[in-house]
Amino acid sequence: MTGLLVFAHGSSVESANEAVRAITAQLAALGGFSLIEAAFLEGGKPSLAGGVEGLMSRGATRIVVLPYFLTLGLHLQRDLPKLIDEAREAFPDLKEIHVTEPLDGHPALAQILLERAQSAC
């Protein structure tokens, strides 16, 4: 079974982490996913490893990580690959851990910005 992790930066502002959990719940409803959790680089809980462990304890044998980041910066280029390597070592029973593209580059993003701009212009 495949488990999904929505992986966000995380914030010391807990309401920001709650917003990530809320979009994770929306995604679960939209896609009919049951094995799904939010996980955070910093600030929020669980961590990526904690999220993987949680999903595995519920039966996941394969993990898909969805980076909830707009920018392909250092967190995705340096931090995330390191966390993925660590998870592979820490959870040898995991058959696969796969990282999808981030949000960046999706055409709907410009459309959202357009709506925001038009609401203010």
Added chain:
Amino acid sequence: MTGLLVFAHGSSVESANEAVRAITAQLAALGGFSLIEAAFLEGGKPSLAGGVEGLMSRGATRIVVLPYFLTLGLHLQRDLPKLIDEAREAFPDLKEIHVTEPLDGHPALAQILLERAQSAC
């Protein structure tokens, strides 16, 4: 005239900043906006103040800031209001500087995550 600033976190990875400039160009094309620029909290250039100055030099008398952030964390709750106050003081000729909602909370975001998830499941 209203100038638009797409305000992003910015990264030491310059290609990440280029991606923000690319979506700003997409937004300009979609909305037919000519007075539009990307600006960055850190890592990228120009800063918010630099972006405001650039748009004013091209005729903007009112600025709309579009926060290109997913998370309503400290950067938007603490850093951005401070930068806005500083811009108001630094540019007394500016008639208005307005900040829109961030991307967070828009229903299309869950839809993008769903596409990313389905491509990997």
